[in-house]
Each structure stands twice: as C-alpha cells, then as structure tokens.
Amino acid sequence: MSGNAGSRADGAAKGAGGSKGGIWTPANVVTVARIVLVPLWLLAAELAGAGAEGAAPGPALAVFAFFVVLSLTDKLDGYLARSRHEVTTFGKFLDPIADKLVVVVALCYLLEAGSVSSWVLLVVVAREFLVSGLRMVVASRGVVVAASNLGKWKTATTMVSISAILLARGLVGAPATFFWWFGQLLLVAAVVLTAWSGVDYFVKCRRYVTDAEEA
Template sequence: MNIPNRITISRILLIPIFIILLSVPFAWGKWNIGENTLPISHFVAALIFIIASATDWVDGYYARKYNLVTNLGKFLDPLADKLLVSAALILLVEMGFAPAWVVIIIISREFAVTGLRLVAAGEGIVLAAGNMGKIKTATQMIAIAALLLHNFPFSFIGFPFATIMLYVALFFTVLSGYDYFAKNWHVMRDSK
C-alpha cells in the first residue's frame, strides 16, 4: 500500500476518535471564550478535524506528484471526506450548533454527486472535481472547524463567524452541486 493510501486510511481511523470526543462527556474541563465555553474535548476534536482535513490535500497532492494514483485511493479518498464531513455535521446538529435542514442539504448534495459519479464510472467515465467543488470543500471545512471551536476566536467580539461560514458553505454546496450536474448531465442523459 502506498503512502497516499496510508494517509487516507489514517484519516478514516481518526473519525471514530473524533466522534467519541464529541459524544462522550469528558471531565477535562472547559475554557471560557468570550460569552461561550469551549470544552477541551471539543478543542481536541476540532484539532483532529483540522488535521484530517489537511491530510485530504496532502494525500491527493502526494499521489499526483509522484504518480501514485490508484483505484483504491480513488475509492477511499472521497469516502474518507464524506465520512468525516457527514460525521462532523451530524454531531453539530446533535450539539445544537447547526440547523438540521442545512446539514440535510449538504449531505444530500454529496449523495447526489456520488450517484452521478457511480453512473459515470459504470460508463467508463471519470468525473473530476472542479474548482467549485474545491471551494465548497474549503468553505465546509472552515465552517465545521469554526463551529467545533464554538466560534473561537470571534466569540470574544461577538461576531458570528462560524454561523456565517456555515451559510457560505451551504451556498457553495448548492452552487457546486448545480455546476457539477449542469456540466455532467450528459452522463445521465446518455447512459444505457
């Protein structure tokens, strides 16, 4: 197994740790940040999320640069991304930090695009991610990290950065989904 695939698998293995940190009430204490408190377990979970998100870029860059792109990597990388983002968003709903309807739209877009990619793969077509998808991913990662950090450091000045970023991410999620289907609708139209 090559290094990019090992990095991707490590990202998948971080997800259960991330979930436990947000789901189990640890007695590690809390930090006061502005008008909010940030449990240390949420801070550690946010760090894990940020590290896992960064490895998404690292493994892809490394695989392309050293010509280590494999079918396993093509399968695992988007799976790891969707598992991480979905787990984070669902937990944010449970914690009361994100509205369920926003999360449903974001996750639905991921299912729809994955379905289109599966149809394309069945026709022997590989659909690459476009720039809109990359913007979508970046805004989602920033929004999730900010929400996990309870809007730190913006909570000191009362600026709702995390909430604003969630809606920015929603906007780019919908826009990139539309863009993806508009550019690739021929796959559905022409499939057997």
C-alpha cells in the first residue's frame, strides 16, 4: 500500500510539471545561458567588425556561427522541457524573452552596420510591445494566449534571415551576393509575418480588449 501511495505521489508531481530541481531544470539553464550569451555575441560582433564592409572573413564567419548556436538553443530548451516533462512557469516566461532579446540585439547591430532598414526594427519592436501589452490585459481577465504557429514561423524566419546576412559578410563574390539577397528577401517575409502574427493576436483577443470591465 505504501509503495503504491508513493508511486501515485511521484506520478502526481510529474503530472503537475514539478521538478526536484525547482526552476533550474536543464531547459531553463539553457534559456538563461542563451540570455547571458547575447551580450557576449554582441561584443564578439563589435570586435570582429562582422557588420562592416571589408571585415575579415574568419571573424565574420565565427560571429555567424555564434549566432546560429544562439538561435538553435531555442529548439534545444524546448526539446528538453517537453522530453523531460519539465515545462515550468519560469520557462514559459523566460523563453520568449530570450527569443526577443536574440532577435532585437542582432537587428540593432545590423541596423548600426547599415545592413537592415530601420523600418524592420520598428515593425519588430512595435509588434512585441503591442502583443506583450495585449497578453497582460488578457491575462488580467484570467485567459492565457498560447503562442500561434504564425508567431513561431515569424521567429524562425527572422533568425534565418539574420543568419544569412551575417553569413554573407564572411563570404566573397557570388556566394556573398546570393546569401545577402536571400537574407534580405527572407527578412521582408519575416516583417510580413511579424505584422500578420500581431494582427492575428488582436483579432483572436479583441473581445477581451473591447468588452467593458465587469463591476
């Protein structure tokens, strides 16, 4: 009897998403590491001059590889959380912040380097502010808005476009031209998806914003 009770207790803890390590699950450690690595990536990019014309191919390619690692850790922490059944509230809060930090810092750097338009950064940042505000309003009504597929595609497309532009800076000749234009075209698609996903959030949650507060 006591053994069965213990098994049921363990199962209940797992079912509730509990973890013996508290918030410091492997997935959350990866997420925190990604946030810590963002300023290190920016420092490496500034020192390497990866966004400047005539930058040395070696350092520029290293900065590109560093960014790819940062981007892929998003998939890693998600896989760890799901496979180990350790999805935590802390992780749900921190993971999207890490994604936004990676994208916005990279776009700010590329904007300073003259590799992207200021309109790209405006659309991305404005969308994040508006959607974050919307989520807070909806959360105050006791409703949780799950991440949509549009939002996931937006993030993936933006990261791939930035990666392509950084890669172009480390190449010469035809390959550099190809990846440059590939990255720019993909960035246009990312901006469209960014605006579209933002509108989609507001359409889905419009009744929570337009309804009068209950007395």
